[in-house]
Amino acid sequence: MNLSQLLPIILYLLLIAGIGVWAALDQKRSATGKKTENYYVGGRRLGPFVLIFTILASAASAGTFIGGPGLGYDSGLSWVLMGLFQTPTALLTVGLLGKKYAILARKLNFYTFIDFFKERYANKFVVIVAALGIIIFLTAYMVAQYAGGAHILNSVTGVPYPTLVWVFAAIVALYTAFGGFMGASINDTAQGIIMFVGSIVLWFGVFMYLGTPTPMDHDFAVRFPDLVTLPGGIDATPANFVSYSVIFGLLIVAMPHTAVRAMSYRDSVTAHRTMIWSPLVMAVFSLGFAVMGVVARLIDAGLDNPDLAIPTLISTTMPGPLGGALFAAPLAAIMSTVSSMLLIVSGAVVRDVYNNFFNTKLGDSSRARLSMVVSLIIGFIVLLIALKPPPALELIVIFAISGLGATFFVPLIGGLYWSRGNGYGAAVSMISGLIWYIVGEQWLPVLGFGFQPVVTAILVAAVTYVVVSVVTPPPTRETLIKFWGTYREIQNLEAKHEGE
Secondary structure (H helix, E strand, O other): OOHHHHHHHHHHHHHHHHHHHHHHHHHOOOOOOHHHHHHHHHHHHOOHHHHHHHHHHHOOOOHHHHHHHHHHHOOOHHHHHHHHHOHHHHHHHHHHHHHHHHHHHOOOOOOOHHHHHHHOOOOHHHHHHHHHHHHHHHHHHHHHHHHHHHHHHHHHHHHOOOHHHHHHHHHHHHHHHHHHHHHHHHHHHHHHHHHHHHHHHHHHHHHHHHHHOOOOHHHHHHHHHEEEHOOHHOOOHHHHHHHHHHEEEEEEEHHHHHHHHOOEEHHHHHHHHHHHHHHHHHHHHHHHHHHHHHHHHHHOOOOOOOHHHHHHHHHHOOOOHHHHHOOOHHHHHHHHHHHHHHHHHHHHHHHHHHHHOOOOOOOOOHHHHHHHHHHHHHHHHHHHHHHHHOOOOHHHHHHHHHHHHHHHHHHHHHHHHHOOOOHHHHHHHHHHHHHHHHHHHHHHHHHHOOOOOOHHHHHHHHHHHHHHHHOOOOOOOHHHHHHHHOHHHHHHOOOOOOHH
């Protein structure tokens, strides 16, 4: 990569750093008593534009811009159809969690993903399992993001792999640690715009290079028949369609780094506009780049590494500064996802473990300062692991996503909408769902019954949640008032506690 291509990437990184400085000053200016809320949920003041892009940029990881097109290159349109289920990401996140989740977060002062589980189930074991799951799975996910993206960009740009990891990790850790949720969200928005515009520009570049707006024509079908027919290279059977609709559609709701966005928006108008417009933006992200992976066969039909499909398209069709600017899209995907995860892991350590079990009197300002320090430490740990990453990174990503879904989806949705669900049911559901998935994925694929094991793991988690909740004592009246009572009932409950 020459200087003309490298310069736009440097300018992009400076832009991200500048937004981080602004967010850090915003965090510093936040009122006493509101610093924790501002740090973890941005003061619940996100408008529709920022909400759309912060959800989608957080969900659209390096897999959307590197791994997904690579699978499209390898497997054809069958993978594009699988990726279709990613389109309603924000619609499902805001729709399924949406108003109820946001209202509860305001009533009960939820700042982190685990705050919901703590208050809803009043079970320390549930909190501990949730915190450990987030710390382990999201740390692994962050390592895979850094390592996968850095390897790809290293192969294209020639910039040393350790240098890329250091740059990614340092900038993300700094703007997330000091800027908090607003730093991550505003940067997500800037990065989301780069992804959106970059994808459209790249499409036009590909059309101009190939000399046609319909590159996948009859000749393409003759040259690559396996890429335009089912089941294709990824075995697109009905069972796999169902499986991927669950993984990419429903389970994304239970991803802590996307779910927390559903408690951060400003008002119901923001929620409605997000549900209307977000599928269009996500379609450009997921479907647009996956199809480009298929089209990359016309540029180079012999790539040894399919993940190089998009970098190859950019290098071939967009030389010079514009190509360098387009390389910012996969960088943006990596950084936006990792920043969201870093905040969630920091919250799990500081608020959900340390504050709940070791120092219950931790003040607002002290908690915010400690969160910054912990975010930096976690970012540094991820950096060190990513410098010498474990093998099979893609398997680690899939394991992390499915593990989080198997653990959190049922108790999250059940806790919101079924008043009879209790802490015992949540604890057994989380453990049974996770164990079923791990055993089915690693040793006994037959547990999937023809589907991906995570699908049957969700069913097992749902059954155990209902059965155990029914045969054990119901939630306390205090819990029912908190989650289904009026503001007056909740205020009366708080006044009673203060009187005691």
